[in-house]
Amino acid sequence: MNDHKNDVEFIKKYFRSNKKLNFTYSWNHAVRTAEYLNGLILKHKETGKGHALFFGALGHDLLEDTEIDEEEIAQKWGKTTLLYIRALTNRRGDDDFDEYIEGLKKAGEEILLIKLADIRDNADNSLKEFANFKPGWLENFWLPLLKKYEKELFGLKFRKFPLSSAEMIMEIKDKIKLLDSKIKPKK
Numbered sequence: 001m002n003d004h005k006n007d008v009e010f011i012k013k014y015f016r017s018n019k020k021l022n023f024t025y026s027w028n029h030a031v032r033t034a035e036y037l038n039g040l041i042l043k044h045k046e047t048g049k050g051h052a053l054f055f056g057a058l059g060h061d062l063l064e065d066t067e068i069d070e071e072e073i074a075q076k077w078g079k080t081t082l083l084y085i086r087a088l089t090n091r092r093g094d095d096d097f098d099e100y101i102e103g104l105k106k107a108g109e110e111i112l113l114i115k116l117a118d119i120r121d122n123a124d125n126s127l128k129e130f131a132n133f134k135p136g137w138l139e140n141f142w143l144p145l146l147k148k149y150e151k152e153l154f155g156l157k158f159r160k161f162p163l164s165s166a167e168m169i170m171e172i173k174d175k176i177k178l179l180d181s182k183i184k185p186k187k
Contacts, residue, residue, distance in 0.1 A: 004034075007058055010076060014066035026065065029121055034058040037117040037164075044163035052077070056084030057114045063089040087111045088118070097145060101152050109160045112153065116168040119149055123175035130182055139183045146176050
């Protein structure tokens with residue numbers, strides 16, 4: 001991450017300005033998402049648009065969770081990255097995911113790959129921090145959303161990133177099963 005220290009400082013500046021967010025979690029989540037995705041596409045030699053993918057993953061929550069101007073993203077990381085981040089932004093927030101998921105289904109592979117990395121990191125965090133979540137939130141919001149993502153997105157075809165997407169989807173499915181078993185233990 002030393003190569004991208006300035007990029008991390010860039011996102012930290014904007015996440016710090018949103019007092020409603022957990023600052024440390026927000027920027028760490030962005031970094032973990034970008035590093036995981038970058039490592040995976042390098043592992044499978046599916047690099048394609050590596051820099052735009054990395055920066056798209058690093059900035060995937062900026063438009064949704066901060067007051068950043070789109071032009072600042074384009075100037076920092078380019079128009080392709082801005083297009084990725086724009087497509088990953090749920091403008092309706094947590095109240096409505098239907099339109100957002102429909103948009104993701106029509107999006108390019110790069111955008112879906114970033115979204116999978118985002119889902120994977122959030123699912124991983126929900127397992128690690130299970131005891132710290134509000135009662136009911138995991139069961140009534142997060143797990144149903146994960147299952148909706150699984151139903152709607154995991155069957156889509158990836159021609160440019162078949163190995164990376166398959167590995168991520170398998171990991172996320174495992175995390176969904178683990179989370180489900182923690183929420184609803186076997187009797």
